[in-house]
Amino acid sequence: MGLIPNFKNIATRSPWIYRINAGSCNGCDVEMATTALIPRYDIERLGCQYCGSPKHADIVLISGPLTVRVKDAVLRMYEEIPDPKVTVAVGVCPISGGIFRESYAVLAPIDQYIPIDVNVPGCPPRPQAIIAGVAKAIAIWRERL
Amino acid sequence: MSNQIAILLAVLLFPGGVFALAFGLAMKGVDRRVAARLQSRVGPPLLQPFFDIIKLGFKRTMVPAAANETVFLYTPLVGVVAMLVAAALVPITSVYAPDAAIGNLLVLLYLLMIPGIVLMIAGSASGSPYGAIGFSREMALMIAYEGPLVLIAAAVAIRTGMGMGGWATFSLNDIVAYQQAHGSFLFDPVMWPAVAAFCFFYPANVGIVPFDIPEAETEVLEGPLLEYSGPVLALFKIMSALKKVVVLGLGIALFFPAAPAGIVGGFLVWLVKMAVMMLVGITAVRLSMGRMRIDQAFVFFLKWPLLLAVASLAVVVVV
Numbered sequence A: 001m002g003l004i005p006n007f008k009n010i011a012t013r014s015p016w017i018y019r020i021n022a023g024s025c026n027g028c029d030v031e032m033a034t035t036a037l038i039p040r041y042d043i044e045r046l047g048c049q050y051c052g053s054p055k056h057a058d059i060v061l062i063s064g065p066l067t068v069r070v071k072d073a074v075l076r077m078y079e080e081i082p083d084p085k086v087t088v089a090v091g092v093c094p095i096s097g098g099i100f101r102e103s104y105a106v107l108a109p110i111d112q113y114i115p116i117d118v119n120v121p122g123c124p125p126r127p128q129a130i131i132a133g134v135a136k137a138i139a140i141w142r143e144r145l
Numbered sequence B: 001m002s003n004q005i006a007i008l009l010a011v012l013l014f015p016g017g018v019f020a021l022a023f024g025l026a027m028k029g030v031d032r033r034v035a036a037r038l039q040s041r042v043g044p045p046l047l048q049p050f051f052d053i054i055k056l057g058f059k060r061t062m063v064p065a066a067a068n069e070t071v072f073l074y075t076p077l078v079g080v081v082a083m084l085v086a087a088a089l090v091p092i093t094s095v096y097a098p099d100a101a102i103g104n105l106l107v108l109l110y111l112l113m114i115p116g117i118v119l120m121i122a123g124s125a126s127g128s129p130y131g132a133i134g135f136s137r138e139m140a141l142m143i144a145y146e147g148p149l150v151l152i153a154a155a156v157a158i159r160t161g162m163g164m165g166g167w168a169t170f171s172l173n174d175i176v177a178y179q180q181a182h183g184s185f186l187f188d189p190v191m192w193p194a195v196a197a198f199c200f201f202y203p204a205n206v207g208i209v210p211f212d213i214p215e216a217e218t219e220v221l222e223g224p225l226l227e228y229s230g231p232v233l234a235l236f237k238i239m240s241a242l243k244k245v246v247v248l249g250l251g252i253a254l255f256f257p258a259a260p261a262g263i264v265g266g267f268l269v270w271l272v273k274m275a276v277m278m279l280v281g282i283t284a285v286r287l288s289m290g291r292m293r294i295d296q297a298f299v300f301f302l303k304w305p306l307l308l309a310v311a312s313l314a315v316v317v318v319v
């Protein structure tokens, strides 16, 4: 039965990424787009690929403090992602609410509603930090396959 | 009996089945790698598409509540099987000639329509509004490009048939043999409009960027594929990889089958032609263009490829 673990190792080389914007200020989203899209940080070489549909995703990047208005949509979207999946919270917003923490309109910390596996702090975090977060997420994902 | 076994082997092993699957996925890997290099990125490993398929095997398949479960889960299978059979119909000069019972251009044309139809059925069975948009776009696009394809095929068949002293012949083996004897159609000025029309057609048929309107992930979130996940999504990826092999192989068989005798030489020449067709017609086109709107694509196809195809048919019949 040595074959299955082998296939699992291969499978971890193809993490597909989906971004959920839970009311972020867009700073983190720009940073995520930059991380993957510009030649300098090219994460396609890790096999990553942004996908348009939550049903294709393996690793979810969530940014933003989870505002009251998007809560239901975000939870529903999270449910749509097939197991095994890993969640990465990008920015300080999902951790504590960041600069929005005292607002009546935000529900941060986000892990009251969604299990978060990796936190990438920063406002916004550097691309290298996001890549490190994704790499951590891949290691966690390997355990869950 | 023995030729049934030969057909079965052709469908399951070479040039269909295992070979076409591996070749199609490898082509996709090369395509992504070259694209990355052209954008001065490192790019994914060459075997990335294989990794993706294996990964999808580990994921769970979800069926949306609004979907018709049977249709939703089994239509992609139809597409994969159709493409496996189609791959066994396409001759490779001096390497593989399809059995006379199946090697027919008309059969191939019908089989080539199936992936489009599968996408439409899958999109509507998923019960998602994005799938429905994908459905209508796929249908419009198919109406636009199937016409030119049929005319191109007719032009080739008539040219071959008249050359052989008859009217039209749809046997792919005859088409290849005729060009082996009389020179490839690519160098025959009478056939140039048909060649040009085919060059417009095949990027659309394999669904790459200017024409991937039904699956545009930035507008309709991958359209018909939106609701698919796990192994069933892998079937769609396999179907499109196989389709690429079939469409490019068809182009080679129709217009430029010239190759030296002998299995190794013939196969190497075929590989080179496939690589050129893919890099020029798919990778370069995909990178240098933006996606068209569905109405633009529709009008585009009804204008240039259709005109060229009609012209080629007229020229072939008259000359």
Ligand code: SF4
Pocket: A024, A025, A026, A027, A028, A029, A063, A064, A065, A090, A091, A092, A093, A094, A098, A099, A122, A123, A124, A125
């Ligand atoms: S962490 Fe900072 S940059 Fe990121 S969404 Fe919050 S406020 Fe914006």
